[in-house]
Each structure stands twice: as C-alpha cells, then as structure tokens.
Amino acid sequence: MTRRKIETKKIENTTARQVTFSKRRRGLFKKALELSTLCDAQLALVVFSATGKLFDFSSPSMQQVIGRRQNLHSKNLNKMDQPSLEAQIDNSTKTMSSNETLERTHGMRQMIGEVLQQLNVEELQKLEELLEVGLTSVLKTKEEGFLGEIGALKRKEAQLIEDNQRLKRQMEKQFKIKIHAIEQGLSSESITNICSSSYPPQQQDNDDTCLKLG
Structure with a gap:
C-alpha cells in the first residue's frame, strides 16, 4: 500500500x-x-x-x-x-559644531567689547590688533564703494552735459532757420515745415517744443 x-x-x-x-x-x-x-x-x-x-x-x-x-x-x-558607528560620528559632529558655534559667539562678543574681563593684557593686545586690521579692511571697502559711486555720478554728469549741448546746438540751428525764413517772407506754415524737416528722424517728437520756443 x-x-x-x-x-x-x-x-x-x-x-x-x-x-x-x-x-x-x-x-x-x-x-x-x-x-x-x-x-x-x-x-x-x-x-x-x-x-x-x-x-x-x-x-x-x-x-x-x-x-x-x-x-x-x-x-x-x-x-x-551601544550606539552604532554612524550614531557616534553624528554625535561627535554635533558636539564639534556646537563647540565651534560657542567659540565663534564668544569671539563676536569680544569683538563688540563684551566679556573682556577674562582676557589678560596679551590677549587684549591681540584683539586690538585684530580689530585694527578689520577696521582698515572696512574703511578700504567703504572708500572703494564711494569711489565707484562718484565715478558713476561723473559719467552721468558728462552724459547730461553732452545731451544739453546737443539740444542747445539744435535750438540755435532752428532759430537761425526761422530768422532766415522770416527775412525771405515765408508763411508760418512754410516755416513750420522747414523747422520740422531740419530734425533728425529720431527727434521729430520735439517739433512742437521747437515751435513754441521760436
């Protein structure tokens, strides 16, 4: 079976x-x-x-x-x-970061004149030298910023002077054209056409200004 x-x-x-x-x-x-x-x-x-x-x-x-x-x-x-190796490394990194943060915070407080009682004369002298170096760097950067702004303003001023002189020459030219047209006995419409045709194509928007000034 x-x-x-x-x-x-x-x-x-x-x-x-x-x-x-x-x-x-x-x-x-x-x-x-x-x-x-x-x-x-x-x-x-x-x-x-x-x-x-x-x-x-x-x-x-x-x-x-x-x-x-x-x-x-x-x-x-x-x-x-027991913590794993990764956990130990992570804890060590956090501890180092915390200590570094405390050291930097303490250093910044010393820079602004706080917690100086714990420093001796030598440490105070080093801090003073460090502050002088930092102040010199700040003043240099500030001076460079001022010089850059002054240069930009001078370039803008030169551009405005150039534009003003160009407009002045145009106005003198239009005035002479109008005087010449009046001396020849031309009508006001003809004077307007002559004045308009004397502008460059990109400056025809200023015709009314020229006529009013004339």
Missing part, C-alpha cells in the same frame, strides 16, 4: 494523539542525536506533552546549552545598548 499524506491539523482522538506524540517525539530526539553527532552541534530540546509531562534531550548537557544561550543573549543586549 502507498503511504498517504497526513493532513497537518490537531488530532481529535485522544488515544491516536498520544500514540502520534510518542512516535514523533522519539523521531525528533533521534534526529537531534544525529545532528549533534554528525555536526558536533550543541543542542537542547524541551517538550511538554498535552498531559504536562516533560521530555528533554541535550548534548552535551542542558545546563551548558542554556548557559551559553544566556551569555550570547547578554552580549547581544550590550551591543544594542
């Missing part, structure tokens, strides 16, 4: 369940013995039956295996309590 596959579920019949437990327990302990002998493994098995009866197997001894398990568990707990 072929062996049929037994469904893995609780055996309801009490007698059959006890028989199966006894057979499976002996097979489990046999496999444990083979594993220990063939592979030189240390192991411990503890089994309680449905009636509460204890069965155990160990190699070399139950006490040694349990003691080794407890020692390993304690070591794992110690490793979990």
